[in-house]
Amino acid sequence: MGCCNIIMVEELLSLLVLTATAFLTHTALEIDSQYETCKPPDCGNGLTMSYPFWIPQQQESYCRHPNFNITCSNNNEPILRMSNDDYIIRNIFYKNQSLLVTNTGALSDICPTHLHNLTLVDTLFKFSPNHANLLFFNNCTLTPTDYFTYQIPCASNISSNSGYPFATFVHEGGLQYLNISSKQCESFVGAPVEVADGVTYEDMIKMDYPEILKKGFLLEWNASHCSECEGSGGRCGFQKNNIIYFCYDGPHPKNCNHKISSVSNASHNHNFLNKLYLNFPKLLKASSKVPQFG
Incomplete structure (x- = not known):
């Protein structure tokens, strides 16, 4: 060649x-x-x-x-905004579509009392089955006799007409069984908390309520996998x-x-x-x- x-x-x-x-x-x-x-x-x-x-x-x-949509705080924390309040996302569990959140007010305030009610209507979130409500009552003329209550002495500094400020745990739908009516309190606000498996309400009332709020609660979401x-x-x-x-x-x-x-x-x-x-x-x-x- x-x-x-x-x-x-x-x-x-x-x-x-x-x-x-x-x-x-x-x-x-x-x-x-x-x-x-x-x-x-x-x-x-x-x-x-x-x-x-x-x-x-x-x-x-x-x-x-x-x-x-999520925003980032100045401290590099992911923030989910709901009902005009900011919630820090502590963890996300993608496998079962849930996330652990904590109200920022509970982390920054040593006496968290003036929280807003969290409404999940028209959202794709729902509370986990293990959640309960910690209700804060303001300006009450009396307190419940059949429920354990947290006395909140620091709330007396907020208003001269604070009356009996207190907080108590209420099961889902249990407000109707509380022997106190809306007429006996000026207002009340519910803060969701998580009740871990094996933990009873008797166990929780032994804890300081600010610490319970700081632990946060679980939300579940409904969206395509x-x-x-x-x-x-x-x-x-x-x-x-x-x-x-x-x-x-x-x-x-x-x-x-x-x-x-x-x-x-x-x-x-x-x-x-x-x-x-x-x-x-x-x-x-x-x-x-x-x-x-x-």
Whole structure:
């Protein structure tokens, strides 16, 4: 085989290797912009805000569910705002779709009494089955006789007409059984608290009520699961009232398991190219022995 023919074969093989390598590298490394944008953020304390939660200052609107926006405090704490109050998110349990929150007022006030009622109507949250209400009564003319009460002496500094300020635990729906009417108290506010498994009300009344409030309570949320998508390496978003699934190579109907096959194929092809490169001298030698015709 002539010298020129050998050079041509060498150039063609080199071009083949370079072209295929460039194509496969581009395919493997190209990441969908929406997938990249929807990377789960955090406020700086290490607690990741995955779907359905999102931080508006750090993500685009399509990365989130509209009812789960989070802000970050000056102390880098994730804040969920409900009923005009701020709640610090202490932990998130994505598997059973629940989160542990604490009212910021309970953490900053040594005498937390003027809390607002927390209303979950028109939200996608609900209280956990183990929650109870710690009710704060203000300006009462008498106190219950059949319920344990926390006396709140610091509340007397708030108003000259404080009467008998106190707090007591009430089971869900148990307010109707409390032997005190709204006419005997100026107002009352309920603060949700969590009753841990195995803990009785008798155990809780032995604790200081500010410490109980600081422990927080669980909320459960109702939104589409993202576990299957995230388990396949994807990220969830929300558009036009529907959950969407972002993968490395773009949105997909349910999960990103198809990408595993693509990555596997890319890996196989790269292995082939590697073998082609290593055997390049042998191919040249073989090509020099190709018979000439004509």
